[in-house]
Amino acid sequence: MVTRRVDLRSDTVTKPTEAMRAAMATAEVDDDVLGVDPAAFRLESEVAEVTGKEAGLFVSSGTMGNLISVLVHCDTRGSEVILGDDSHIHIYENGGVSTIGGVHPRPVKNNEDGTMDIGSIEAAIRDPRGELLYPTTRLICLENSHANSGGRCLSAEYTDRVGKLAKKHGLKLHIDGARIFNASVALGVPVNRLVQAADSVSVCLSKGLGAPVGSVIVGSKSFIAKARILRKTLGGGMRQVGFICAAAFVALKENIEKLEGDHKKAKILAEGLNQIKGLRVDVAAVETNIINVEIGEDSKFTAEQLYKNLEEHGVLVMTKGQSRMRIVLHHQISSSDVQYTLSCFQQAFPGCKKKTATKLEAGTPLTIR
Numbered sequence: 001m002v003t004r005r006v007d008l009r010s011d012t013v014t015k016p017t018e019a020m021r022a023a024m025a026t027a028e029v030d031d032d033v034l035g036v037d038p039a040a041f042r043l044e045s046e047v048a049e050v051t052g053k054e055a056g057l058f059v060s061s062g063t064m065g066n067l068i069s070v071l072v073h074c075d076t077r078g079s080e081v082i083l084g085d086d087s088h089i090h091i092y093e094n095g096g097v098s099t100i101g102g103v104h105p106r107p108v109k110n111n112e113d114g115t116m117d118i119g120s121i122e123a124a125i126r127d128p129r130g131e132l133l134y135p136t137t138r139l140i141c142l143e144n145s146h147a148n149s150g151g152r153c154l155s156a157e158y159t160d161r162v163g164k165l166a167k168k169h170g171l172k173l174h175i176d177g178a179r180i181f182n183a184s185v186a187l188g189v190p191v192n193r194l195v196q197a198a199d200s201v202s203v204c205l206s207k208g209l210g211a212p213v214g215s216v217i218v219g220s221k222s223f224i225a226k227a228r229i230l231r232k233t234l235g236g237g238m239r240q241v242g243f244i245c246a247a248a249f250v251a252l253k254e255n256i257e258k259l260e261g262d263h264k265k266a267k268i269l270a271e272g273l274n275q276i277k278g279l280r281v282d283v284a285a286v287e288t289n290i291i292n293v294e295i296g297e298d299s300k301f302t303a304e305q306l307y308k309n310l311e312e313h314g315v316l317v318m319t320k321g322q323s324r325m326r327i328v329l330h331h332q333i334s335s336s337d338v339q340y341t342l343s344c345f346q347q348a349f350p351g352c353k354k355k356t357a358t359k360l361e362a363g364t365p366l367t368i369r
């Protein structure tokens with residue numbers, strides 16, 4: 001019988017801490033649809049402050065944050081949004097920008113580091129003289145950190161270049177910042193600098209920061225005013241929402257400092273997995289809390305079979321196709337959980353690669369049972 005559970009499926013799986021539960025129990029709440037919930041206002045103001053934007057709006061999820069942001073920027077029929085072909089908005093949000101918002105997606109190839117070539121973005125911008133034939137480009141979306149590339153971080157300089165391109169063509173720039181705090185910590189760059197060029201950002205409190213629910217979108221006051229109306233239209237107006245905003249405020253205050261530890265554990269786990277014969281991990285690409293693990297063609301396992309093997313030992317991951325799986329670290333995964341996870345993989349793949357182990361950071365002993 002499995003006595004241990006190590007949930008590495010996502011950083012969305014965390015449970016509220018005691019401090020979050022206490023904050024929820026004592027939260028001062030009121031009707032947020034009427035704009036008077038004090039805990040919601042406090043959280044929105046704090047996230048706006050941290051991101052350097054004028055205002056914020058609490059929404060139920062990152063998906064809703066992205067949807068509202070895209071629809072506010074693309075509020076005219078026939079609008080088109082340029083976004084990564086491997087972006088979360090394009091891949092995992094049920095095509096909401098189109099099915100709900102009537103916005104046409106214009107995917108541009110994501111590079112392995114989560115960026116899109118600036119030239120490719122510019123080439124995708126529609127020529128306004130073709131309006132008889134083409135949709136009208138109104139928005140560019142970036143994602144930082146970039147989940148499907150394995151949590152890779154977009155630099156402030158790259159983001160500024162995309163912002164400059166957007167302005168040159170009269171476009172807006174939205175950043176899916178579900179894990180912007182992970183990028184900030186990994187790069188050592190303040191969040192407000194990373195998103196300086198953006199007209200709007202969707203910031204998840206429910207990912208690496210560990211809040212039970214919610215995101216905050218930030219932007220100009222006029223953008224947020226429109227977003228508030230659209231949130232209500234989409235049924236996202238919540239009444240005494242301060243209960244969950246209070247927990248998110250605790251997450252914002254207490255958990256940013258834990259992100260570096262998540263990243264270090266991810267690196268240690270990545271190093272260990274990459275030493276296992278039959279697995280391949282691009283360790284250098286592990287910049288934050290996400291690890292993509294490739295299962296070798298010569299392996300006896302498919303991702304699904306390995307998933308089941310790990311599950312029998314209480315280790316939960318996500319599969320991504322036949323030969324890839326994703327592991328996501330979060331603040332409720334301990335170093336001991338990392339060691340246990342490595343040993344479970346080791347049992348499934350007996351034998352280490354012949355290559356010498358990649359040098360670990362000093363002081364990070366790695367032992368594989």
Ligand SMILES: Cc1ncc(COP(=O)(O)O)c(C=O)c1O
Nearest residue numbers: 061062063064088143147176178
């Ligand atoms: C990069 C990214 N953006 C947006 C989302 C959507 O967030 P939610 O699951 O809260 O809708 C996710 C989900 O984890 C994500 O990874």
Ligand SMILES: C[C@@H](O)[C@H](N)C(=O)O
Nearest residue numbers: 009010011012092147
């Ligand atoms: C799966 C995906 O939608 C989710 N955002 C995650 O990263 O866990």
